[in-house]
Amino acid sequence: MGNVLAFCEFADGALKASALxxxxxxxxxAAAHGGxxxxxLVGNGAAAAGPAAAxxxxxxVTVESGELADYLAETYAPIVARLAGEHGAxxxxxTATSVGKDLMPRVAALLDAGQASDISKLxxxxxxxxxxxxxxxxxxxxxxxxxxxVTVRQSEFAQAEPLAAAGSVxxxxxxxxxxxxxxxxxxxxxxxxxxxxxxxxxVVSGGRGMQTSENFKKLEELADLLGAAMGASRAATDAGLxxxxxxxxxxxxxxxxxxxxAIAISGAIQHLAGMKGxxxxxxxxxxxxxxxxxxxxxxVVTTWxxxxxxxxxxxxxxKAAR
Amino acid sequence: xxxxxxxxxVPDPELKVKLKDGAIDLSGASWVVNTFDEYAVxxxxxxxxxxxxxxxxxxxxxxxxxxxxxxxxxxxALAMGADRAIRIDAEDKAIDAxxxxxxxxxxxxxxxxxxxxxxxxxxxxxxNQVGQVLAGxxxxxxxxFAATVELAADQKSLTVGREVDAGVEYKTVALPAVxxxxxxxxxxxxxxxxxxxxxxxxxxxEGGPRYASLKGIMAAKKKPxxxxxxxxxxxxxxxxxxxxxxxxxxxxxxxxKVADIATLVQKLVDEAKAL
Numbered sequence: 001m002g003n004v005l006a007f008c009e010f011a012d013g014a015l016k017a018s019a020l021x022x023x024x025x026x027x028x029x030a031a032a033h034g035g036x037x038x039x040x041l042v043g044n045g046a047a048a049a050g051p052a053a054a055x056x057x058x059x060x061v062t063v064e065s066g067e068l069a070d071y072l073a074e075t076y077a078p079i080v081a082r083l084a085g086e087h088g089a090x091x092x093x094x095t096a097t098s099v100g101k102d103l104m105p106r107v108a109a110l111l112d113a114g115q116a117s118d119i120s121k122l123x124x125x126x127x128x129x130x131x132x133x134x135x136x137x138x139x140x141x142x143x144x145x146x147x148x149x150v151t152v153r154q155s156e157f158a159q160a161e162p163l164a165a166a167g168s169v170x171x172x173x174x175x176x177x178x179x180x181x182x183x184x185x186x187x188x189x190x191x192x193x194x195x196x197x198x199x200x201x202x203v204v205s206g207g208r209g210m211q212t213s214e215n216f217k218k219l220e221e222l223a224d225l226l227g228a229a230m231g232a233s234r235a236a237t238d239a240g241l242x243x244x245x246x247x248x249x250x251x252x253x254x255x256x257x258x259x260x261x262a263i264a265i266s267g268a269i270q271h272l273a274g275m276k277g278x279x280x281x282x283x284x285x286x287x288x289x290x291x292x293x294x295x296x297x298x299x300v301v302t303t304w305x306x307x308x309x310x311x312x313x314x315x316x317x318x319k320a321a322r
Numbered sequence: 323x324x325x326x327x328x329x330x331x332v333p334d335p336e337l338k339v340k341l342k343d344g345a346i347d348l349s350g351a352s353w354v355v356n357t358f359d360e361y362a363v364x365x366x367x368x369x370x371x372x373x374x375x376x377x378x379x380x381x382x383x384x385x386x387x388x389x390x391x392x393x394x395x396x397x398x399a400l401a402m403g404a405d406r407a408i409r410i411d412a413e414d415k416a417i418d419a420x421x422x423x424x425x426x427x428x429x430x431x432x433x434x435x436x437x438x439x440x441x442x443x444x445x446x447x448x449x450n451q452v453g454q455v456l457a458g459x460x461x462x463x464x465x466x467f468a469a470t471v472e473l474a475a476d477q478k479s480l481t482v483g484r485e486v487d488a489g490v491e492y493k494t495v496a497l498p499a500v501x502x503x504x505x506x507x508x509x510x511x512x513x514x515x516x517x518x519x520x521x522x523x524x525x526x527x528e529g530g531p532r533y534a535s536l537k538g539i540m541a542a543k544k545k546p547x548x549x550x551x552x553x554x555x556x557x558x559x560x561x562x563x564x565x566x567x568x569x570x571x572x573x574x575x576x577x578x579k580v581a582d583i584a585t586l587v588q589k590l591v592d593e594a595k596a597l
Contacts, residue, residue: 072493073454074463098486102466105419105451109458114420114562117449127566132448136339137346140566181496182463185481189489198487226597234505238528244469244506245489251358251443251505253487259596269335276574280596282586288579297577297594300586307583314587318597 002090003035006057007080009099010041010049015056017199018095020159023056025122025152027160029091032125038087039167042076044069050169056160058167061087065174070184071099073106075177081110083172084147096151096254097198108149115149116141118254120156134250134273154198155256155277190243197248200229202259205248205275208235209264209285209304216242219263219304222312225319231255231275233265249274264304267292284311323380323477325366326435327404328426329359331388331395332446344567355395358441360402361508364531365501366439367403369473373518381405383433387412387425393547400542401534407547410555417552418563419451425555426452427459435498437480442467442502453502463495469506473515 006026008019015023026037038059041049046062053060063079080103084092092107094100096118108115120138121129127142128150197203204223210216216236223230231248232241248255250270256277263284265271268291275281276295283296286303293299300307333351340347355363363384370380384399385408386392396407410425430438443450457464469490470483481494485504495501506512508530510523524532534542552559580586590597 073457073466077458098467098484098488101450102454102464105454106458106464108419108451109423109455112420114418115449115451115455116563117451131571132568133339133346133446134335134448135571137341137568137570139568142564142566143562144560144564145562180461180463181479181499182465183494185492185494187486187489187491238506238509243489244485245487250445250448259590259594280590280594281577282590293577293579295574295577297574298586298589299577299579300581300583301579302583310583311587314584315597318587318591 005089007094021157023160024157055162074180077106113147114143202228205231207233207265368513423455457500
């Protein structure tokens, strides 16, 4: 018997899409453990996001402090661990975003808990299915510690719907804060109006074959037409053609949109690991032997220079006819 | 400066995955140093040398918790330039992140390194836990998914560029600390130590970990390698995470090659209903 403490990321007074996937899993885990879901919000704006979060869980706990303005595993982990104990949590969960991946194992260390990382399915109260070997196999793992830590693969859990009645919100004390000699200097990110890669319904992804950053802008035209997020292979990001956070792959972002365009991407195992969960995969590559064609539902052997303008034209025609 | 680099041996990631009796069939597998741990060794070597003159200072110690054959992977790291190796004997099935972190914590108690650098995840298990668990247990700061590393002039802190979902986060951690590294840390100018001239570049293009020279391979045979028992490091090696079984994902139905873009779009609309 135990509750599920769901660490949720938020922005602008609302839960992030990634947190809604966490909640779908949290509800399953709560049912399996005979307890309830408690959402935990930590950091600046936690209290303001409380009411929005309360639409999704019976209880929300918020922790705010000037010293928690920057996310740091060193300051956040002790809070998560302490509140897990205070709220009788037998499962502590977060989405496997860069925050969740950085934070949860440190929480597990503080709780002396075993962790199942990046899971795709809850099998039972104590066992979980998770991808291994770049998603080429799935492992069922059992955690035998009294408390279980979990990170969930966002693309495997649909976004939770709001509950019929809103839950309660309560503030909790941050307690003593010790950053252990860590601090954030700055974050460099590019603002974009596009949907987030990990929750987008359509992704347009380019590879090394695009050759220049200028050429990637032409792909962006396609993305804008479809309301899609932009992705890239590791080779393209390594070559500096696009920002690193566009990388889709085993160690980049894992995505599973309805529609994934792989353009001038050869299809290395590590890239496939990041996108083969997509519902429909389209590959455009001038090399008929490119491995990407083995996972593509539709493949066109041609150069992106020839294909792209035509693709944009044809899609515009379809949209105009609607 | 003393740097400890934990490494893991993994089956060659390019091999096709085969199952036998609900587990991965490793008979006939070739073993390599985990890709990210190779990058960790490279990072440690760059931190403790002058890249231009090849003069070295400090010590790089590699450690693995693995079976007898894992000594081969330790030798690879020694051949790259690490000074000393430690193997704590354990079968892969008998260890999990908690046990590995506990063993490393004991090694750290003995060795007192200024920095621990490891890969961010093992490419077989993909769990991405050990570095963070270790830092939590030690109460040390952690800098995970490092793409750039800069050692301060006074050698007392590191500023790490971390690849996060939103872009790159620059985090400074006081030493001793745990660093886990990502792919781009071995790019030509990703590691700066205030010893190697700032304009120096390791290789061109995407860079990469150094190849062991023949001299390095010969020297590795003579470098010290200690063999230790797990029980001396982790008195209670009860597993918290057990693998119950492995299965393959359902195969994707075969795709089709389409002759032209117009047909592609028509199929996306009518067949796949994706547009």
